Amino acid sequence: xxxxxxxxxxxxxxxxxxxxxxxxxxxxxxxxxxxxxxxxxxxxxxxxxxxxxxxxxxxxxxxxxxxxxxxxxxxxxxxxxxxxxxxxxxxxxxxxxxxxxxxxxxxxxxxxxxxxxxxxxxxxxxxxxxxxxxxxxxxxxxxxxxxxxxxxxxxxxxxxxxxxxxxxxxxxxxxxxxxxxxxxxxxxxxxxxxxxxxxxxxxxxxxxxxxxxxxxxxxxxxxxxxxxxxxxxxxxxxxxxxxxxxxxxxxxxxxxxxxxxxxxxxxxxxxxxxxxxxxxxxxxxxxxxxxxxxxx
Amino acid sequence: xxxxxxxxxxxxxxxxxxxxxxxxxxxxxxxxxxxxxxxxxxxxxxxxxxxxxxxxxxxxxxxxxxxxxxxxxxxxxxxxxxxxxxxxxxxxxxxxxxxxxxxxxxxxxxxxxxxxxxxxxxxxxxxxxxxxxxxxxxxxxxxxxxxxxxxxxxxxxxxxxxxxxxxxxxxxxxxxxxxxxxxxxxxxxxxxxxxxxxxxxxxxxxxxxxxxxxxxxxxxxxxxxxxxxxxxxxxxxxxxxxxxxxxxxxxxxxxxxxxxxxxxxxxxxxxxxxxxxxxxxxxxxxxxxxxxxxxx
Numbered sequence: 001x002x003x004x005x006x007x008x009x010x011x012x013x014x015x016x017x018x019x020x021x022x023x024x025x026x027x028x029x030x031x032x033x034x035x036x037x038x039x040x041x042x043x044x045x046x047x048x049x050x051x052x053x054x055x056x057x058x059x060x061x062x063x064x065x066x067x068x069x070x071x072x073x074x075x076x077x078x079x080x081x082x083x084x085x086x087x088x089x090x091x092x093x094x095x096x097x098x099x100x101x102x103x104x105x106x107x108x109x110x111x112x113x114x115x116x117x118x119x120x121x122x123x124x125x126x127x128x129x130x131x132x133x134x135x136x137x138x139x140x141x142x143x144x145x146x147x148x149x150x151x152x153x154x155x156x157x158x159x160x161x162x163x164x165x166x167x168x169x170x171x172x173x174x175x176x177x178x179x180x181x182x183x184x185x186x187x188x189x190x191x192x193x194x195x196x197x198x199x200x201x202x203x204x205x206x207x208x209x210x211x212x213x214x215x216x217x218x219x220x221x222x223x224x225x226x227x228x229x230x231x232x233x234x235x236x237x238x239x240x241x242x243x244x245x246x247x248x249x250x251x252x253x254x255x256x257x258x259x260x261x262x263x264x265x266x267x268x269x270x271x272x273x274x275x276x277x278x279x280x281x282x283x284x285x286x287x288x289x290x291x292x293x294x295x296x
Numbered sequence: 297x298x299x300x301x302x303x304x305x306x307x308x309x310x311x312x313x314x315x316x317x318x319x320x321x322x323x324x325x326x327x328x329x330x331x332x333x334x335x336x337x338x339x340x341x342x343x344x345x346x347x348x349x350x351x352x353x354x355x356x357x358x359x360x361x362x363x364x365x366x367x368x369x370x371x372x373x374x375x376x377x378x379x380x381x382x383x384x385x386x387x388x389x390x391x392x393x394x395x396x397x398x399x400x401x402x403x404x405x406x407x408x409x410x411x412x413x414x415x416x417x418x419x420x421x422x423x424x425x426x427x428x429x430x431x432x433x434x435x436x437x438x439x440x441x442x443x444x445x446x447x448x449x450x451x452x453x454x455x456x457x458x459x460x461x462x463x464x465x466x467x468x469x470x471x472x473x474x475x476x477x478x479x480x481x482x483x484x485x486x487x488x489x490x491x492x493x494x495x496x497x498x499x500x501x502x503x504x505x506x507x508x509x510x511x512x513x514x515x516x517x518x519x520x521x522x523x524x525x526x527x528x529x530x531x532x533x534x535x536x537x538x539x540x541x542x543x544x545x546x547x548x549x550x551x552x553x554x555x556x557x558x559x560x561x562x563x564x565x566x567x568x569x570x571x572x573x574x575x576x577x578x579x580x581x582x583x584x585x586x587x588x589x590x591x592x
Contacts, residue, residue, distance in 0.1 A: 029455075031473070033458050033461075033464065034458060037454070038450065088413075093409045093412060094412065111389070113389045113461050117454050117458050117461075120416075121450035123416065124419065125449040125450055127423050127441050127444075128442060128445040128449055132442065138435040143434075146424060146429075149421065149424040150424055152420045153421040154337065154420070155323055158413050159329075159417070161413055162332070162410070163329040163330065165413075166328075166332065168327070168329065
């Protein structure tokens with residue numbers, strides 16, 4: 001690979017974590033209940049993670065010469081949305097997960113009511129970050145809010161979670177439809193948000209969306225593959241959990257080899273979408289390969 | 297009163313309900329799970345209610361000559377936020393309410409997971425409405441998103457709900473602090489959002505905020521009074537529920553007479569804030585009086 005992608009991800013994850021912490025505690029409260037809420041939000045937002053969505057915002061903005069500090073608020077906002085979704089997904093009424101990234105999930109570390117509110121708080125505050133004076137000009141801010149809320153809302157991520165909980169016929173189309181909303185929509189939003197900050201053309205935004213759509217689907221297929229091939233320790237969550245829950249996965253439908261083929265095809269499509277950006281897109285290309293080849 | 301405020305509220309509530317229905321079903325899904333999500337969102341958004349916050353948006357925008365149709369998307373968005381908060385507040389882990397406005401709450405009519413997602417969907421989609429192309433110019437849209445997300449987020453409504461669930465010392469200051477966040481912040485946002493659409497000056501926005509702060513606190517004091525003086529039937533929820541739950545209320549702290557005095561004082565303050573708007577503000581003045589004198 002042309003870039004040290006793993007190291008770049010690690011460094012940027014650290015920068016994003018610091019920005020998340022600053023944001024959650026930006027008005028650190030001296031009221032005990034509010035401080036507890038902020039701590040629960042931090043617990044849900046700061047437990048590690050690849051910070052893939054923020055990385056995409058930073059890198060796609062970088063294609064257009066946008067410096068990291070300028071893309072960072074949008075990167076922070078989308079990660080707040082991602083983290084809220086994990087907090088709510090872990091709730092007993094949803095996936096009922098006691099742990100997340102090897103730590104107690106928020107409703108286990110605090111309680112259910114606090115987990116619901118911490119999620120609501122992260123979700124709502126993300127839009128405050130995007131529109132805070134000084135972060136973005138009004139036209140960019142409004143476009144970012146629209147892109148992020150579309151990706152995260154009932155037609156996007158929330159709708160995907162609903163389809164995942166109440167699946168219909170488990171055809172390949174339906175599995176792809178769930179994935180496209182549940183994880184794909186927010187990954188697309190991330191890539192497009194970077195383009196919006198960089199004032200990309202409509203054609204460039206379409207290419208970024210196509211890149212992210214392929215990367216997002218490949219990411220999910222790899223997740224499904226790892227769920228059946230990796231140990232719980234390597235994953236930081238119970239292995240085979242999807243299968244046990246009777247959930248639709250790419251592996252249950254395509255088989256392991258078929259799923260691996262699909263990853264290869266999607267990675268090629270991701271590269272093709274980036275073609276006009278040439279050498280500037282080396283990191284995004286490497287990212288697609290790294291995500292396809294990852295083992296956890 | 298100089299206006300038929302009750303009739304105006306009723307008419308506008310109907311217009312807002314229709315706008316909410318159009319918004320929730322704007323992309324009516326043919327995927328069963330997504331249609332079910334939209335129906336659950338509609339159940340939570342369309343069960344009646346005074347539509348006080350949308351009314352404030354429409355009326356404060358009207359002070360500046362903004363026509364109803366132009367303020368309607370913002371009015372719809374803030375009601376989506378209000379309704380999401382009711383859906384989540386009713387959850388078993390929160391207030392555990394089986395009914396809302398005489399109907400089954402969303403988690404009773406559907407299930408807990410759907411109620412969580414319906415709330416998340418309404419909350420997120422509200423920001424899509426504010427930034428949808430054609431609704432507002434970018435500077436107005438960005439300001440609306442900022443005002444609404446601040447009022448609804450961890451420093452506003454979500455924080456107030458957290459303080460309500462985990463109260464500290466039940467002094468008058470603390471009760472006021474809970475109210476100011478839990479219900480006051482969104483009522484303030486409503487009044488200010490109308491001003492933003494009307495391109496009000498900073499001084500005018502401050503006056504609208506002061507008006508709404510007084511009306512919002514008076515509204516809560518009256519709620520507390522009604523909770524101990526009215527029957528369950530008249531309220532549409534169990535009477536004395538606050539007292540039973542050991543919650544801090546204005547009545548438990550100030551007594552009935554003290555609470556009534558406070559309503560009078562706050563209504564006077566609300567009128568004073570409107571003084572510079574003269575006759576244009578007659579409906580807002582009548583609203584303050586009507587809310588103070590209401591019996592349900």
